[in-house]
Amino acid sequence: MDxxxxxxxxxxxxxxxxxxxxxxxxxxxxxxxIPLSVSLLVxxxxxxxxxxxxxLCIKSESVRKKTHPKVMKLVEHGKLLYENxxxxxxxxxxxxxxxxxxxxxxxxxxxxxxxxxxxxLSIYKYENPILENSILPEHLPNxxxxxxxxx
Numbered sequence: 001m002d003x004x005x006x007x008x009x010x011x012x013x014x015x016x017x018x019x020x021x022x023x024x025x026x027x028x029x030x031x032x033x034i035p036l037s038v039s040l041l042v043x044x045x046x047x048x049x050x051x052x053x054x055x056l057c058i059k060s061e062s063v064r065k066k067t068h069p070k071v072m073k074l075v076e077h078g079k080l081l082y083e084n085x086x087x088x089x090x091x092x093x094x095x096x097x098x099x100x101x102x103x104x105x106x107x108x109x110x111x112x113x114x115x116x117x118x119x120x121l122s123i124y125k126y127e128n129p130i131l132e133n134s135i136l137p138e139h140l141p142n143x144x145x146x147x148x149x150x151x
Contacts, residue, residue, distance in 0.1 A: 021046055068117055075099075075113035078106075078126075078133065090115055096135040099123065107133040 021043055028039035057064045072084045074095055085091065095113070098121040104110060109129040114122040134140075 078108035
């Protein structure tokens with residue numbers, strides 16, 4: 001999955017860049033046989049490639065379409081739109097989590113919800129909803145509770 005809770009703001013390419021830069025700097029600091037100039041060269045190349053990538057995304061619509069996910073409508077009139085769910089982007093339980101984080105308790109409160117490129121959910125609520133279809137964990141199927149320790 002490209003967007004998960006621990007790294008919601010970072011894509012997989014961003015994480016690879018951070019690891020590559022950390023490795024380049026760390027190797028030069030850890031191994032005396034590797035000159036610092038090699039690390040500086042690697043960091044400069046990564047920065048240049050990143051700048052080129054951004055320029056390419058700005059200039060080329062086809063590159064932008066392939067590298068940036070589309071906005072997906074996931075909820076309409078209190079119902080999940082399963083046909084819009086992408087296998088590698090988000091599942092219904094993550095949608096429920098994002099809705100709960102926004103104070104939503106019932107799916108029927110939501111008129112429209114969009115999964116944005118940022119990994120956040122844009123939610124448009126009904127003014128006077130009918131409260132049905134709870135998304136609270138204790139009302140969902142397969143809900144597991146943790147046993148209490150009684151000592």
